[in-house]
Amino acid sequence: MLLALTACGGGGGGDEEPSEEESPAAAVAIAIAPEDGAVDVPTQGELAVTAEGGTLTEVTVAGPEGEEVAGELTEEADAWAPSEALANDTEYTVTAVGENGEGESETATATFTTVxxxxTFSSYWNIPDGSEVGVGxxxxxxxxxxxxxxAEVRDAIQITTDPPVEVRGHWFGNQxxxxxxxxxxxxxxxxxxxxxxxxxxxxDGVFGTLREDVTFTVGRSQxxxxxxxxxxMEVVRDGEVLRTVPITAGAPGTETWNGKMVITEKHKETRMDGATVGFGGEYxxxxxxxxxxxxTSGTFVHGNYWASSATFGSDNVSHGCVGLEDRQGAGDPNTDAAWFYENSMIGDVVEVINSEDDVIAPDNGINGWNMDWADWGAGQ
Structure with a gap:
């Protein structure tokens, strides 16, 4: 009797298939590496966040002071990686949010400490923040x-320009x-x-400490x-000749380097001691x-008050510098040297031609323009 009642129950629908409820959508699976609680984590190559069965909508990696680590999502938004190294001996907290195809959200967190x-090594550079410099x-x-x-250190110095132009780094030695x-x-x-x-x-075991942003602007071309x-010396600014001035260059035996050289320092007056550049007590x-x-080796373009006026434009008498007529005390604004000084900026180019010497080495000063572009950065 019980069997019969069970078989005949339901009244009028005995020949229909039973309905099935739709299965719930699977939650997005978020994975964080390194795992929660990890210690001695490398500062590079370890941190990563991925999502399976959905996409990442937000990833935050923050240090103890709240400073966030910059990073990028893949085009498919299924993975995130940092775009810079992490600080050493620092605790970081990762918070990742993702969602599945139905828009259902999941959050995952992890905390770890870096090695x-x-x-440490220190870094020094030659361009002050906010400065205007010449085209060289x-x-x-x-x-x-x-x-x-x-390669890792070079690539950690990130340079962007407006308008865009390719900028390459080249190593001179290992420092x-x-x-x-x-x-x-x-x-x-x-x-x-x-x-x-x-x-x-x-x-090995030696890490950098510098994290800073610097900007500069390129001024007029000279x-x-x-x-x-x-x-x-012919002075050309933005394609126009400003002035051609008489000079004296290096005498026989102490000729001036040929090549493209960049102005890196300006001194209204300075001491020049030949002993500091290998000339003993000559001057x-x-x-x-x-x-x-x-x-770096001591080549300057400078005023010269000790030679006669007839020297300039006719004789090469210097120890390798480029000399322009001047007055002692640097107080006469009408001399060629004073004019050139006032019309020059750090980063301007001075190119020497037709000297009886070699082309200056690209690392003797800021003179990399003397290296072919095909060799600049090659093998580094």
Whole structure:
């Protein structure tokens, strides 16, 4: 009797298929590496967030002071990775939010601590923040210790420009890397440098500490050509000749370097002691006027008050510098040296031609323009 009642129950619908309820959508699965509670985590190459069965809508990685780590989502929004290294010996909290195809949200969190540095390296650069420079300026970054991971350190110095132009870095040895475009900068270019060296391992156990943003603007174009044989310097600004001035260059035996050189320092007056550049006691002038440095080894373009006026434009008598007529005390604004000093800025180019010497080495000063673009950055 019980069996019969069970079989005949339901009244009138015995020949229909039973309905099935739709299965709920699977939740998005969020994975965070490293796992929660991890310690001694590498500052690079370890942190990653992924989503399976959905997309990531928000990822936040924050340090103890609330500072967030920059990162990027993939085009499919199913993975996130940091765009810079993490700080050493720091606790980070990861919060990731994702959703499935139905818009249902899930949140995952993890906390981990990065590895401590055995040692750190310091970084120094040559362009002050907010400065205006000439079209020949190169960014030169030096380090207080030898760098083994040169590609990682170079790539942690991120340069963007407006208008856009390709900028490459080139290593001179293992403690200096310089950056420049293929040709001189276009006047008016705005450049942003993002130093993201903090947490970058430069050598085994040795990490960077610098995380800073710097900007500079390229001013007007000025390129001056010194013809050592003709004893002249033609000053060209934005394609127009401003002035051609008589000069004296390096005497036989102490000729001026050929090549493109960039002004890196300006001194209204400075002392020049031959002993500091290998000339013994041949000269020691305490008040050289209107001096502008062109090389690390001591090449300057500067005023000269001790030679006769007839020297300029006719003879090469210097120890390798480019001399322009001047007056002692740097107080006469009408001299060629004073005029050139007032009309020059850091980053302007002075190119020497027709001298009986070699082309200056690209790392003797900020003079990478003397290296072919095909070789600039090659193998680094």
């Amino acid at each position: 401590a540095a055995d040692a 300026m190169e960014l030169s970054v030096t380090f207080d210790t030898a760098i083994e991971n040169t 200096r890397v310089d950056f420049r475009p293929e040709e001189y900068w276009e006047p008016g270019t705005e450049v942003e440098i993002r130093f993201r060296l903090r947490g970058v391992e430069g050598a 390129v001056s050509t010194v013809d050592a044989a003709a004893h002249t 020691d002038i305490p008040d050289v006027p209107h001096a502008m440095r062109l090389s």
